[in-house]
Amino acid sequence: MHVLQALGEMLIFPGALYGLIISMLLAWLDRKLVAVMQGRVGPPIYQPLADTIKLFAKEDLDTEGVNPTLAGLLPVVALACTMTAALLVPVGNHAVISFQGDLVIALFLLSLPTLALFMAGWIVPSVYNVVGGNRTLLQYFAYEVPLLLGLAAPAAFSQSWRITDLMARQAGYRWFVLGMPLGFLVSSMGLIGKLERVPLDAPHAKAEVGAGPLTEYSGRKLAFWRLTSWLQTVVGINLMIAVYLGGADRMWRYWGLGTYLLKMLAYLGGLALVQVLYARYRVDQVSRISWRVLVPLGLLQLLVTVWLGA
Amino acid sequence: MSQITLPIGPQHPLLKEPMALRLGVEGERVVSAEVEIGYVHRGIERLMQERTYLQNMVVVERICGICSHAHATAYCQAVEALLGVAVPARAAAIRVLFCELERIHSHLLWLGVLAEAIGFTTIFMYAWREREHALDAMESISGGRIAHGANLIGGVRADLTPDLAIALGSALRTIEERLGLFDDLVERDRSFHRRTQGIGLMTLDLVRAQGVVGPMARASGASYDVRVDAPYAAYSWLRPPVPITEEGDVWARAWVRVREIRHSLAICRQLIVSLPEGPLAERVPHRVPAGEAVIRIEAPRGELLYYIQSDNSDSPARVKVRTPTLPTLMALKQVLPGLQTGDIATVVAGADLCMACADR
Amino acid sequence: MSPIDQVLELLRGQGAFHEPFEQIAGGDCVVSLEPSRLLPAIRRMLEAYPELHLSAMTARHDASGLVVLYHLWLGWGLSLRVVVPNETVELPSLLDDMPAADWYEREAYELYGIRFSGRQELSPLLTSQSLGGRPPMGPNRGGGG
Numbered sequence: 001m002h003v004l005q006a007l008g009e010m011l012i013f014p015g016a017l018y019g020l021i022i023s024m025l026l027a028w029l030d031r032k033l034v035a036v037m038q039g040r041v042g043p044p045i046y047q048p049l050a051d052t053i054k055l056f057a058k059e060d061l062d063t064e065g066v067n068p069t070l071a072g073l074l075p076v077v078a079l080a081c082t083m084t085a086a087l088l089v090p091v092g093n094h095a096v097i098s099f100q101g102d103l104v105i106a107l108f109l110l111s112l113p114t115l116a117l118f119m120a121g122w123i124v125p126s127v128y129n130v131v132g133g134n135r136t137l138l139q140y141f142a143y144e145v146p147l148l149l150g151l152a153a154p155a156a157f158s159q160s161w162r163i164t165d166l167m168a169r170q171a172g173y174r175w176f177v178l179g180m181p182l183g184f185l186v187s188s189m190g191l192i193g194k195l196e197r198v199p200l201d202a203p204h205a206k207a208e209v210g211a212g213p214l215t216e217y218s219g220r221k222l223a224f225w226r227l228t229s230w231l232q233t234v235v236g237i238n239l240m241i242a243v244y245l246g247g248a249d250r251m252w253r254y255w256g257l258g259t260y261l262l263k264m265l266a267y268l269g270g271l272a273l274v275q276v277l278y279a280r281y282r283v284d285q286v287s288r289i290s291w292r293v294l295v296p297l298g299l300l301q302l303l304v305t306v307w308l309g310a
Numbered sequence: 311m312s313q314i315t316l317p318i319g320p321q322h323p324l325l326k327e328p329m330a331l332r333l334g335v336e337g338e339r340v341v342s343a344e345v346e347i348g349y350v351h352r353g354i355e356r357l358m359q360e361r362t363y364l365q366n367m368v369v370v371e372r373i374c375g376i377c378s379h380a381h382a383t384a385y386c387q388a389v390e391a392l393l394g395v396a397v398p399a400r401a402a403a404i405r406v407l408f409c410e411l412e413r414i415h416s417h418l419l420w421l422g423v424l425a426e427a428i429g430f431t432t433i434f435m436y437a438w439r440e441r442e443h444a445l446d447a448m449e450s451i452s453g454g455r456i457a458h459g460a461n462l463i464g465g466v467r468a469d470l471t472p473d474l475a476i477a478l479g480s481a482l483r484t485i486e487e488r489l490g491l492f493d494d495l496v497e498r499d500r501s502f503h504r505r506t507q508g509i510g511l512m513t514l515d516l517v518r519a520q521g522v523v524g525p526m527a528r529a530s531g532a533s534y535d536v537r538v539d540a541p542y543a544a545y546s547w548l549r550p551p552v553p554i555t556e557e558g559d560v561w562a563r564a565w566v567r568v569r570e571i572r573h574s575l576a577i578c579r580q581l582i583v584s585l586p587e588g589p590l591a592e593r594v595p596h597r598v599p600a601g602e603a604v605i606r607i608e609a610p611r612g613e614l615l616y617y618i619q620s621d622n623s624d625s626p627a628r629v630k631v632r633t634p635t636l637p638t639l640m641a642l643k644q645v646l647p648g649l650q651t652g653d654i655a656t657v658v659a660g661a662d663l664c665m666a667c668a669d670r
Numbered sequence: 671m672s673p674i675d676q677v678l679e680l681l682r683g684q685g686a687f688h689e690p691f692e693q694i695a696g697g698d699c700v701v702s703l704e705p706s707r708l709l710p711a712i713r714r715m716l717e718a719y720p721e722l723h724l725s726a727m728t729a730r731h732d733a734s735g736l737v738v739l740y741h742l743w744l745g746w747g748l749s750l751r752v753v754v755p756n757e758t759v760e761l762p763s764l765l766d767d768m769p770a771a772d773w774y775e776r777e778a779y780e781l782y783g784i785r786f787s788g789r790q791e792l793s794p795l796l797t798s799q800s801l802g803g804r805p806p807m808g809p810n811r812g813g814g815g
Contacts, residue, residue, distance in 0.1 A: 347795065347796065348794070348795060348796040348797060348798070351796040351797060353806070355781075355807070356781075356806060356807055387696070388695070388696065391695035391696045392695045394695075518720075518721060518723075519768070519769045519770065520769055520770050521723055521724050521725070521768075521770030534723065534743075539745065540697075540746075540747070601694065601695055602694045602695065602700070603694060603695035603696045604694060604695075604696045604697075604698040604741060604747055604749060605696045606725065606743070606747065613725060613743075615725045615726045615741060617726070617728045617739065617741065619730060619732075627730070627732070628728070628730040630726065630728040630730075632725060632726030632741075632774075636773060636774075637770055639773075640769070640770065640772055640773055669796055670796075
């Protein structure tokens, strides 16, 4: 029974199947929100699913000069890491696996897909792939640090590295975003950099490097990379909700679910708004903003939190 | 640091039309640039020698989709000069109306393309949405959004009736209201400034040496605008202000063009109010006498020159078209080295290149 | 002296003229020069008018051979006409004094076969390298009739 329940949670809800469905739904919602803000109509709700199906049906080219085993393995590893991280991050108020230190493990698991993406670009002998891959790596260094610092502040305050503990500490509407807004902003920017969304999408700036590290990819491999990106968005949002926005506030059972969904939509709306309002940062500006603004602010938040808590 | 060649084109998401840039890049810096054109060379000048003057009206409009009326106007003026015919005042005014509407739509197109190149998709969507009003206006008057067929040799084919004038007025008002957004973008938006100020500097010396014309030149301090320096058609009594600035970067080019849109809107409004009465076209002789003509007009991108040599036959003996993008491309070869790779897109999109014009 | 007269004096001083200048349709003045006098005339004009603007170069052919017109703008339009009697005669390249002439010279060479001396290899601007053969627009032109 225990095993069946575990398998059910891992594979169906809130694990793999639910993860894929919700990531496609959020991918659609993201595009729809951006479209409406830009005065357009936007795609129909089945668009991400249709895109995925189409990609699976397309020819998966073995690009010349690329190690096919590696090229096929990297997207699978990336998706697997993201799905594993999804098990650690609470959906609503329940995480499939929870233990002391799972925040760090989740972040570690979420950083592996970025490294895999860099490698995916690096192994293809094409200028756009290599340059895009280099930019992904640059951005990786620039944005993991703010993300970590931003999430370290609530952890320091709660004196725990367990995500469900952080959620529990915020019960009764004492959301950490209210007490540590700087950390929220810093880690949100880190998340935007990690997800390579505008204004931090230099690694796959269409006008400059084509599709960046994924330029020569097609078919099934590209589908896996897309799914990874969408799932990372969902997991990232869930993480931010759990750590900063109080998770699913346990008032009544259904009320909790409602607030959780509202928070997810609100955060996604915030991401879409940022995408619509700004031009892309140039890749050197990306680094500069990170090291000169975000990291100091993150450190400041951490220090203030520790000092206040002591 | 080893040098790699970054090929941009002939097909690239950045380019609207095919051309080849071969950039030598070290790390994130461009060290050398080669510019190759000719991917849409259609032999237009040769073709025009095989067609009659009347048939060439159709050819000339299709040299470029964005500035088709500019080509048509320059060609007609050249033929009319050879014929010794003066177009009626109403025709001259309607030609200018189309010229200015074309300038508006061309500059909005450019703004959208630049915004897309720097990742500001929202501005791309907004600019092209406003552009639709200008295109719809031209369609309602002439029947075509781009290849209007508005000109005849001797005048214009399409008239601005009172109904159309009212509709045009409201379209112009809509564009003008929303133009405030683009003013804000250029003056106040810091993410736009971050990507365009100080980028792609073109000095006045380079402009003079390479013969750069149009808004590209005016953004670097050169004051040449054919509408003012050699007025033609209705520009002899319309006096468009010419915005000039000196920074010479991509931001300056945006500044100049947004201002020009505003001035063009004012000219269109002035034309609606004070459109001269009279016939739409002058009867012209059937045969163009032998001779040569040189005509310059101000297309949206700058000075457009047409030279026609006639040998008293049905077809021109020689038609030469010099489009304003050509000197810009020549200058680009010198502007690109020294750029960061992230700025290549900004500078190339910001140069308002029209390869169909350049290649002919 | 009107601006036109000043320039004509300047050009006469170069010993340039073939005949009195003519004014053509559109208002430009056309002055004919010997090929050997072209470069000194341009240099002299650049000294007097540093903002001299080369709008275009037209190559064409007629009974007198290949003709190249340099369309200049000095606040008014002036075209310098140079006749190249046969394909062996080379015109001086303006590249050093007016870099704007670069692509126009390449196009004149490519379409009409006119050669310019004093500059590096003239590579085709618009047509493919593999076109070869006779220039597509010269008097003995290749391609369709």
